[in-house]
Amino acid sequence: MPLKDARTFTIPFLQVLDEDGKVDPKLDPKLAEDQLLTLYRGMVLGREADQRMLKLQRQGRLGTFSPSTGQEAASCGPLLAMTERDWLVPAFRELGGMLMRGVPFSRVLMFWGGQEEGNVFPGAPRTLPIAVIVGSQIPHAAGVAYALKYRGEKNAGVVTFFGDGATSQGDFLEGANMAAVWKVPAVFICQNNQWAISTPLAKQTVSETIAQKGLAFGMPSLRVDGNDALAMYRATREALDRAYRGEGPTFIEALTYRLMMHTTADDPTKYRSDEQVKEWEKRDPLIRFRAYLRGKKLWDDDREAALLEEIKHEIDAGVREYETREVARPETAFDHVYGTRHAFLEEQRAEFLAALQRSKSHG
Numbered sequence: 001m002p003l004k005d006a007r008t009f010t011i012p013f014l015q016v017l018d019e020d021g022k023v024d025p026k027l028d029p030k031l032a033e034d035q036l037l038t039l040y041r042g043m044v045l046g047r048e049a050d051q052r053m054l055k056l057q058r059q060g061r062l063g064t065f066s067p068s069t070g071q072e073a074a075s076c077g078p079l080l081a082m083t084e085r086d087w088l089v090p091a092f093r094e095l096g097g098m099l100m101r102g103v104p105f106s107r108v109l110m111f112w113g114g115q116e117e118g119n120v121f122p123g124a125p126r127t128l129p130i131a132v133i134v135g136s137q138i139p140h141a142a143g144v145a146y147a148l149k150y151r152g153e154k155n156a157g158v159v160t161f162f163g164d165g166a167t168s169q170g171d172f173l174e175g176a177n178m179a180a181v182w183k184v185p186a187v188f189i190c191q192n193n194q195w196a197i198s199t200p201l202a203k204q205t206v207s208e209t210i211a212q213k214g215l216a217f218g219m220p221s222l223r224v225d226g227n228d229a230l231a232m233y234r235a236t237r238e239a240l241d242r243a244y245r246g247e248g249p250t251f252i253e254a255l256t257y258r259l260m261m262h263t264t265a266d267d268p269t270k271y272r273s274d275e276q277v278k279e280w281e282k283r284d285p286l287i288r289f290r291a292y293l294r295g296k297k298l299w300d301d302d303r304e305a306a307l308l309e310e311i312k313h314e315i316d317a318g319v320r321e322y323e324t325r326e327v328a329r330p331e332t333a334f335d336h337v338y339g340t341r342h343a344f345l346e347e348q349r350a351e352f353l354a355a356l357q358r359s360k361s362h363g
């Protein structure tokens with residue numbers, strides 16, 4: 001006897017802008033001109049900041065960092081969809097989005113320069129620090145979303161980011177599962193850049209899409225062209241609206257590609273082909289969005305030159321602030337662990353300072 005289907009499912013794929021920058025009128029989120037320009041600026045700022053960081057690192061002025069070149073649409077689109085009431089819980093490859101959020105570039109530099117103040121973002125609302133521990137931010141996002149629900153906050157949600165590799169971590173399973181069970185207002189965005197350092201996707205999962213992992217938890221899940229800023233905006237906006245309505249979390253797989261190295265300590269030519277990189281360079285999210293803006297007569301060479309000049313000054317100012325500030329107090333690691341001071345931690349701080357003093361006097 002033939003078996004019946006216990007359940008069938010499909011994974012929708014969302015693309016609004018095709019690779020030539022042509023918009024699908026049925027899916028166009030119809031953003032206002034100033035929103036489109038804000039989105040483009042965010043992506044260019046992310047790209048330029050990334051390139052500057054690479055130079056700083058190569059000159060020994062910055063520690064290692066994880067470049068996000070090629071992945072700008074996947075974080076900037078969602079950031080445009082967010083409001084100040086929403087929480088941003090990032091991983092470590094969302095530079096464009098974080099700068100759009102108002103995170104000062106100097107703080108990003110402090111983070112990758114090994115300074116604790118790089119975990120604190122004055123001026124950026126409701127933004128958690130960069131999370132380098134793969135997947136660790138996902139249960140945090142579920143917890144923050146739970147708190148929003150518990151407190152009855154309206155029109156507020158959590159948007160969290162993580163990589164494809166992170167979906168093979170226990171933290172992902174725990175965080176995503178509880179978020180779905182509790183029906184909390186969270187949006188899970190997986191930046192599937194197809195590599196976890198040198199491990200290709202096929203060697204860490206045989207799941208055909210990452211989005212179907214979201215379905216397994218009972219969340220509406222879709223795959224989005226992650227190099228299409230309008231699609232990323234649209235998917236996030238719809239997911240946040242669902243979250244605000246109390247309908248629980250959504251899973252978005254952003255299909256994208258890391259055009260640069262994993263971190264500055266990595267040489268991707270050792271494990272992936274130039275052909276693959278060249279293929280994805282053609283799908284660069286900035287090229288596509290610029291073509292779209294040009295088609296709408298919102299952009300030209302003069303505006304591009306003026307934007308690059310303006311951004312250069314902003315980046316210069318961030319670098320200056322980072323490099324001219326006084327060297328961090330060594331005990332800053334104890335400063336921002338909890339919202340309020342904690343007795344155990346104060347004890348540890350005192351112990352640490354005493355040990356430091358002892359080593360100096362012996363020194």
Ligand SMILES: Cc1ncc(C[n+]2csc(CCOP(=O)(O)OP(=O)(O)O)c2C)c(N)n1
Nearest residue numbers: 093132133134163164165166193195196197
């Ligand atoms: C818990 C943990 N294990 C290992 C690492 C080392 N590590 C840093 S990034 C990374 C790969 C992450 O891949 P993915 O989740 O796809 O994110 P991507 O780097 O591609 O953005 C690994 C293994 C880490 N930071 N944290």
Ligand SMILES: [Mg+2]
Nearest residue numbers: 163164195196
């Ligand atoms: Mg990855």
